[in-house]
Amino acid sequence: MIHRRTRNYIRRISRDDPELKNRFLHVIGPRDALEVPVSDELIVCDVCNRKIETSMVNVLIIDRMPWGIICEECRLKHHPNLRIIEEYKIWRRGKEGGE
Secondary structure: OOOOOOOOEEEEEEEOHHHHHHHEEEEEEOOOOOEEOOOOOOEEEOOOOEEEOOOOOEOOOOOOEEEEEHHHHHHHHHOOOOOEEEEEOOOOOOOEOOO
Protein backbone atom coordinates (compact mmCIF):
# COMPACT_ATOMS: atom_id res chain seq x y z
CA MET A 1 0.00 0.00 0.00
CA ILE A 2 1.23 3.47 -0.85
CA HIS A 3 1.30 6.01 1.96
CA ARG A 4 -1.59 8.42 1.51
CA ARG A 5 0.71 11.45 1.59
CA THR A 6 2.72 10.12 -1.35
CA ARG A 7 1.35 12.06 -4.30
CA ASN A 8 4.19 11.76 -6.81
CA TYR A 9 6.18 8.58 -7.39
CA ILE A 10 7.37 6.06 -9.98
CA ARG A 11 5.34 2.89 -10.28
CA ARG A 12 7.51 0.16 -11.82
CA ILE A 13 5.44 -2.55 -13.53
CA SER A 14 6.13 -5.54 -15.75
CA ARG A 15 5.97 -4.89 -19.48
CA ASP A 16 3.50 -7.85 -19.51
CA ASP A 17 1.09 -6.02 -17.19
CA PRO A 18 -2.46 -5.92 -18.64
CA GLU A 19 -2.41 -2.10 -18.38
CA LEU A 20 0.09 -2.08 -21.24
CA LYS A 21 -1.97 -4.32 -23.52
CA ASN A 22 -4.61 -3.40 -26.15
CA ARG A 23 -3.57 0.27 -26.32
CA PHE A 24 -4.58 2.85 -28.90
CA LEU A 25 -3.01 6.08 -30.10
CA HIS A 26 -5.71 8.77 -30.22
CA VAL A 27 -5.22 11.25 -33.07
CA ILE A 28 -7.52 14.25 -32.92
CA GLY A 29 -7.84 16.45 -35.97
CA PRO A 30 -9.89 19.57 -36.67
CA ARG A 31 -12.80 17.54 -38.06
CA ASP A 32 -12.47 13.98 -36.81
CA ALA A 33 -10.63 11.70 -34.42
CA LEU A 34 -8.83 8.48 -35.19
CA GLU A 35 -7.79 5.54 -33.00
CA VAL A 36 -4.69 3.68 -34.15
CA PRO A 37 -3.90 0.35 -32.46
CA VAL A 38 -0.44 0.09 -30.87
CA SER A 39 1.46 -3.20 -30.78
CA ASP A 40 1.68 -4.68 -27.27
CA GLU A 41 5.45 -5.04 -27.72
CA LEU A 42 5.96 -1.34 -28.54
CA ILE A 43 6.51 0.82 -25.46
CA VAL A 44 8.06 4.27 -25.82
CA CYS A 45 9.05 6.98 -23.36
CA ASP A 46 6.48 9.80 -23.20
CA VAL A 47 9.30 12.31 -22.66
CA CYS A 48 12.00 11.45 -25.22
CA ASN A 49 10.12 8.93 -27.45
CA ARG A 50 12.84 6.28 -27.11
CA LYS A 51 11.79 2.66 -27.34
CA ILE A 52 11.72 0.93 -23.93
CA GLU A 53 12.88 -2.68 -24.11
CA THR A 54 13.43 -3.48 -20.43
CA SER A 55 11.35 -6.10 -18.59
CA MET A 56 10.10 -3.47 -16.10
CA VAL A 57 8.52 -0.16 -17.14
CA ASN A 58 8.43 3.13 -15.19
CA VAL A 59 5.01 4.76 -14.88
CA LEU A 60 5.24 8.36 -13.65
CA ILE A 61 2.48 9.10 -11.14
CA ILE A 62 1.73 12.78 -10.48
CA ASP A 63 -0.92 13.79 -7.93
CA ARG A 64 -1.76 10.07 -7.60
CA MET A 65 -2.70 9.87 -11.30
CA PRO A 66 -0.69 8.14 -14.07
CA TRP A 67 1.00 10.80 -16.19
CA GLY A 68 2.84 8.51 -18.60
CA ILE A 69 5.63 6.04 -19.17
CA ILE A 70 9.22 7.22 -18.85
CA CYS A 71 12.51 5.52 -19.63
CA GLU A 72 15.19 5.11 -16.97
CA GLU A 73 17.32 7.89 -18.49
CA CYS A 74 14.45 10.41 -18.27
CA ARG A 75 13.60 9.24 -14.75
CA LEU A 76 17.18 9.89 -13.64
CA LYS A 77 17.31 13.24 -15.47
CA HIS A 78 13.91 14.68 -14.47
CA HIS A 79 12.72 12.74 -11.39
CA PRO A 80 15.77 11.25 -9.61
CA ASN A 81 14.35 11.75 -6.11
CA LEU A 82 10.89 10.25 -6.60
CA ARG A 83 10.13 7.12 -4.65
CA ILE A 84 9.99 3.92 -6.73
CA ILE A 85 7.19 1.46 -5.99
CA GLU A 86 8.01 -1.96 -7.46
CA GLU A 87 5.18 -4.25 -8.51
CA TYR A 88 6.36 -7.83 -8.57
CA LYS A 89 3.28 -9.48 -10.01
CA ILE A 90 4.17 -11.48 -13.07
CA TRP A 91 1.59 -11.37 -15.86
CA ARG A 92 1.49 -14.08 -18.49
CA ARG A 93 -0.86 -14.13 -21.47
CA GLY A 94 -3.93 -12.93 -19.58
CA LYS A 95 -3.23 -14.93 -16.42
CA GLU A 96 -2.11 -13.48 -13.13
CA GLY A 97 0.93 -15.46 -12.03
CA GLY A 98 2.08 -16.29 -8.56
CA GLU A 99 -1.30 -16.08 -6.87
